[in-house]
Amino acid sequence: LITRAFRSQFVIPDFQDFIKDIEEMYWAAKSNTDGKVASYIPQLARASNENWGVSICTIDGQRFSIGDVTVPFTLQSCSKPLTYAMALETLGPDVVHKYVGTEPSGRNFNELILDYNMKPHNPMINAGAILVCSLLKTLDKPEMTLAEKFDYVMSFFSRLAGNEVLGFNNAVFLSEREAADRNYALGFYMREHKCYPEKTNLRECMDFYFQCCSMEANCDIMSIMAATLANGGICPITDEKVLRPDSVRNVLSLMHSCGMYDYSGQFAFKVGLPAKSGVSGAMLIVVPNVMGICTWSPPLDPLGNSCRGLQFCDELIKRFNFHKY
Numbered sequence: 001l002i003t004r005a006f007r008s009q010f011v012i013p014d015f016q017d018f019i020k021d022i023e024e025m026y027w028a029a030k031s032n033t034d035g036k037v038a039s040y041i042p043q044l045a046r047a048s049n050e051n052w053g054v055s056i057c058t059i060d061g062q063r064f065s066i067g068d069v070t071v072p073f074t075l076q077s078c079s080k081p082l083t084y085a086m087a088l089e090t091l092g093p094d095v096v097h098k099y100v101g102t103e104p105s106g107r108n109f110n111e112l113i114l115d116y117n118m119k120p121h122n123p124m125i126n127a128g129a130i131l132v133c134s135l136l137k138t139l140d141k142p143e144m145t146l147a148e149k150f151d152y153v154m155s156f157f158s159r160l161a162g163n164e165v166l167g168f169n170n171a172v173f174l175s176e177r178e179a180a181d182r183n184y185a186l187g188f189y190m191r192e193h194k195c196y197p198e199k200t201n202l203r204e205c206m207d208f209y210f211q212c213c214s215m216e217a218n219c220d221i222m223s224i225m226a227a228t229l230a231n232g233g234i235c236p237i238t239d240e241k242v243l244r245p246d247s248v249r250n251v252l253s254l255m256h257s258c259g260m261y262d263y264s265g266q267f268a269f270k271v272g273l274p275a276k277s278g279v280s281g282a283m284l285i286v287v288p289n290v291m292g293i294c295t296w297s298p299p300l301d302p303l304g305n306s307c308r309g310l311q312f313c314d315e316l317i318k319r320f321n322f323h324k325y
């Protein structure tokens with residue numbers, strides 16, 4: 001790393017100039033007052049409109065952060081690509097995709113629908129993520145208790161994030177579980193259609209899903225996870241090979257086509273980068289072979305994406321040629 005620094009052989013050689021652009025984009029988006037914080041789960045309704053942070057981590061470990069980058073937020077749907085990555089890594093793509101599809105649903109994230117094979121459409125929506133949780137719980141180290149499985153998943157996420165420690169928000173977890181009529185409906189609907197592996201304990205599987213949504217991190221930490229995905233599965237901070245390249249390719253492909261709710265097609269068209277958003281206002285954005293970005297700002301547009309985060313992505317593509325095509 002030091003040799004490369006002296007030779008200016010970084011993937012973004014003029015990092016100081018790059019940061020100036022990022023700072024301008026940050027301040028421009030800060031004055032955006034559009035959107036409303038998610039309110040369908042009482043604990044999420046307490047988030048502040050004001051919070052706004054952006055963190056960047058390049059594949060060679062250059063980092064920059066601005067704004068509220070150390071304030072914790074719950075992962076929510078940003079956990080979906082992570083549990084999917086873990087299932088691919090531990091069970092392999094053939095097993096995972098015996099149970100869950102790879103097609104955008106074209107519908108809301110929590111809609112009560114399955115695809116024409118009676119499988120959930122993809123792992124980035126609630127049905128698919130609940131299913132992935134059942135695979136991790138039932139097929140990967142099935143002897144583990146729910147408590148052990150929680151630690152096991154947390155430490156896997158932490159390895160994606162350069163061994164940074166994640167938190168857990170118990171109030172959000174309890175609130176999430178109380179306000180989960182739709183998720184339970186999805187869970188039972190999938191059981192009716194025999195979507196789960198044999199021996200799945202649905203109650204445990206739902207709890208595990210709510211726990212993954214309620215894990216906490218911040219922009220700084222999440223940008224390292226995005227950078228690990230940008231770097232073919234090798235964490236740029238620890239140099240640990242956390243994911244196989246084929247797992248990363250699958251995760252990024254589905255983030256690209258399904259990661260931004262019912263805006264995924266438009267986002268793929270306009271921004272052309274794999275990304276995943278969550279109802280806490282976080283967005284993971286991956287610029288393959290360059291860097292990972294995390295933005296966080298709770299006010300959401302009607303489709304559920306962070307308004308400031310989207311503005312930031314639009315501007316990023318205007319200033320730099322990161323669009324894949």
Ligand code: DON
Pocket residue numbers: 076077078109110124125126176183213277278279280
């Ligand atoms: O209601 C839920 O399941 C949410 N806590 C899921 C989080 C989310 O960000 C929506 N995503 N696809």
